[in-house]
Amino acid sequence: MxxxxxxxxxxxxxxxxxKITTYLAHGGYEAxxxxxxxxxxxxxxxxxxxxxxxxxxxxxxxxAKWGFIPKDAPVKYLAVNTDEGEPGTFKxxxxxxxxxxxxxxxxIIASYAVGAHRAFVYIRGEFFLGVKRWIKAIAxxxxxxxxxxxILESGFDLDVSLHRGAGAxxxxxxxxxxxxxxxxRGEPRLKPPYPAQAGIWGQxxxxxxxxxxxxxxxxIGRGAAWFASIGTEQSRGPKIFCVSGHVNRPGNYELxxxxxxxxxxxxxxxxxxxxxxxxxxxxxxxxxPFLTADKLDVPMAFETLAAAGSALGTGAVVVMxxxxxxxxxxxxxxxxxxxxxxxxxxxxxxxxxxxxxxxxIIASGQGKRANLARLEALTRGIPGITFCxxxxxxxxxxxxxxxxxRSEFEERVS
Amino acid sequence: MHAEPKVKPxxxxxxxPAKEAMLLAALYIAQEQRGYLTPEVIDRVAARLGLTAxxxxxxxxxxxxxRTKPVGRYxxxxxxxxxxxxxxxxxxxxxxxGAKLGIxxxxxxxxxxxxxxxxxxxxxxxxxxxxxxxxxLYENLTPxxxxxxxxxxxxxx
Ligand SMILES: Cc1cc2nc3c(=O)[nH]c(=O)nc-3n(C[C@H](O)[C@H](O)[C@H](O)COP(=O)(O)O)c2cc1C
Ligand code: SF4
Ligand code: FES
Numbered sequence: 338m339x340x341x342x343x344x345x346x347x348x349x350x351x352x353x354x355x356k357i358t359t360y361l362a363h364g365g366y367e368a369x370x371x372x373x374x375x376x377x378x379x380x381x382x383x384x385x386x387x388x389x390x391x392x393x394x395x396x397x398x399x400x401a402k403w404g405f406i407p408k409d410a411p412v413k414y415l416a417v418n419t420d421e422g423e424p425g426t427f428k429x430x431x432x433x434x435x436x437x438x439x440x441x442x443x444x445i446i447a448s449y450a451v452g453a454h455r456a457f458v459y460i461r462g463e464f465f466l467g468v469k470r471w472i473k474a475i476a477x478x479x480x481x482x483x484x485x486x487x488i489l490e491s492g493f494d495l496d497v498s499l500h501r502g503a504g505a506x507x508x509x510x511x512x513x514x515x516x517x518x519x520x521x522r523g524e525p526r527l528k529p530p531y532p533a534q535a536g537i538w539g540q541x542x543x544x545x546x547x548x549x550x551x552x553x554x555x556x557i558g559r560g561a562a563w564f565a566s567i568g569t570e571q572s573r574g575p576k577i578f579c580v581s582g583h584v585n586r587p588g589n590y591e592l593x594x595x596x597x598x599x600x601x602x603x604x605x606x607x608x609x610x611x612x613x614x615x616x617x618x619x620x621x622x623x624x625x626p627f628l629t630a631d632k633l634d635v636p637m638a639f640e641t642l643a644a645a646g647s648a649l650g651t652g653a654v655v656v657m658x659x660x661x662x663x664x665x666x667x668x669x670x671x672x673x674x675x676x677x678x679x680x681x682x683x684x685x686x687x688x689x690x691x692x693x694x695x696x697x698i699i700a701s702g703q704g705k706r707a708n709l710a711r712l713e714a715l716t717r718g719i720p721g722i723t724f725c726x727x728x729x730x731x732x733x734x735x736x737x738x739x740x741x742x743r744s745e746f747e748e749r750v751s
Numbered sequence: 752m753h754a755e756p757k758v759k760p761x762x763x764x765x766x767x768p769a770k771e772a773m774l775l776a777a778l779y780i781a782q783e784q785r786g787y788l789t790p791e792v793i794d795r796v797a798a799r800l801g802l803t804a805x806x807x808x809x810x811x812x813x814x815x816x817x818r819t820k821p822v823g824r825y826x827x828x829x830x831x832x833x834x835x836x837x838x839x840x841x842x843x844x845x846x847x848x849g850a851k852l853g854i855x856x857x858x859x860x861x862x863x864x865x866x867x868x869x870x871x872x873x874x875x876x877x878x879x880x881x882x883x884x885x886x887x888l889y890e891n892l893t894p895x896x897x898x899x900x901x902x903x904x905x906x907x908x
Pocket of ligand 1: 390391392393394395396397399418419420421422423506507508509510511512544545546547549550725726727
């Protein structure tokens with residue numbers, strides 16, 4: 338079993354972990370002091386050398402993203418994505434509620450690196466406790482001189498404000514989030530231009546996931562070489578795996594990238610409940626294709642999961658035992674996406690609706706082979722022609738369900 | 752060469768982006784005061800921010816946390832997500848509560864005390880099944896735990 342002393346989640350189980358005094362007592366804001374003695378370019382170089390890739394689902398290299406921000410732009414922004422809502426994912430909520438300063442220190446370092454003097458925290462509207470914790474953390478950071486004018490006498494200024502979403506999963510997509518921050522309907526924008534070129538109010542904007550930002554102080558504090566020594570070739574550093582479903586000990590487990598799925602399920606999450614066996618696993622959140630039990634030895638890393646036919650996504654591992662009704666799981670995931678489609682483009686809005694309709698009929702046992710054929714045609718036709726990745730992502734679970742558990746679908750239709 | 756035609760700025764060009772960015776926050780405040788967004792409230796928010804009522808309504812209607820109809824004093828939102836479903840949550844929980852209160856998801860009790868809803872993932876999948884009552888989250892639900900929540904709320908009203 339991998340022995341790993343948690344770094345990202347080191348604080349969360351301490352008493353009063355959310356308080357700035359607790360954070361400071363355990364080395365908090367030391368990396369910020371170090372950062373302010375470096376040049377912004379040095380900070381970006383360090384993050385590039387670490388190999389850190391975004392933890393919000395897409396896995397884009399973080400240092401490269403910071404490097405895209407034009408140096409000469411007069412106004413630049415940073416936006417923190419706290420909109421977590423992908424079924425199976427529950428890591429960002431934990432960090433925001435229990436260790437908001439760990440994110441905030443990352444925010445300040447990232448802002449310094451790209452030259453942003455204003456950062457926006459966008460938080461999911463339903464995170465009532467998270468909102469309170471963010472507000473308190475920001476206020477305390479101002480009081481201690483980590484935010485505001487001339488931070489720690491460095492001459493660097495940064496203001497941070499909090500913005501509450503209002504119940505729309507699509508606002509986690511970075512351009513939809515920017516629309517929502519601007520007070521509009523959260524409909525995605527066309528890319529390019531990417532936010533790094535034209536984001537909030539048309540200004541260059543770095544959008545970063547909470548967990549990504551929590552890694553930053555450790556990369557600066559312990560060095561890029563330390564970070565790059567953890568994980569696999571293309572997936573460096575520690576990762577928080579959210580394990581849920583049919584396991585004995587569901588929860589958030591921080592482990593090096595590349596830890597085998599089997600170890601996460603059986604050693605850390607206590608194995609499958611009632612001694613049953615695994616039937617399927619969603620390895621990276623609701624939009625990642627299923628894995629079957631013969632894939633349990635896959636290392637949990639970007640490149641290895643892609644090779645196994647799925648994706649690391651958000652690192653949300655949903656475990657399903659032998660009793661699971663895969664038609665129902667596919668139907669449920671589809672109903673999530675149909676509910677959360679922003680409605681902007683037809684393939685997603687109407688196609689999703691139609692796929693759910695076919696799934697409803699198939700799940701009810703009243704379906705015919707024609708329903709199955711129509712469902713399959715839709716899952717083939719929609720990917721790639723939607724305005725944003727949500728519409729494509731919604732097809733993945735059904736398409737992989739049809740591929741891997743075909744007999745279950747066929748048994749339901751006549 | 753002929754001169755470019757002079758284009759009158761459209762309504763949108765006159766919107767103050769800083770004011771528009773306040774819209775979600777303003778809607779939260781308005782909803783807190785009234786319980787839901789009445790047409791008058793929408794008009795007032797629009798006037799204050801220099802937007803049209805249509806624009807405000809369009810944005811408000813995009814977000815599920817903004818309500819244009821009254822709801823019960825306690826809004827019970829049961830997660831219907833996949834992780835909750837796997838551990839005997841979702842419909843099992845909403846059906847149980849619905850039977851106790853005599854309503855179905857989407858309905859409010861006749862006395863206006865409870866509204867029952869099913870919602871998407873609450874980011875409590877590791878502590879599933881989960882539900883929320885107003886701004887309070889309840890996790891690791893069991894039938895006895897749900898009874899206790901309902902009894903307490905019934906006692907409070
Ligand atoms: C439909 C959709 C929903 C998303 N939801 C989230 C989310 O809730 N949180 C998040 O950090 N990223 C989310 N993303 C990814 C963001 O668009 C963006 O890539 C990410 O915030 C960048 O940060 P990172 O590089 O640190 O991961 C979503 C993407 C899509 C397409
Ligand atoms: S794919 Fe879906 S969520 Fe994305 S823009 Fe189109 S309708 Fe909206
Ligand atoms: S699926 Fe219910 S909290 Fe995530």
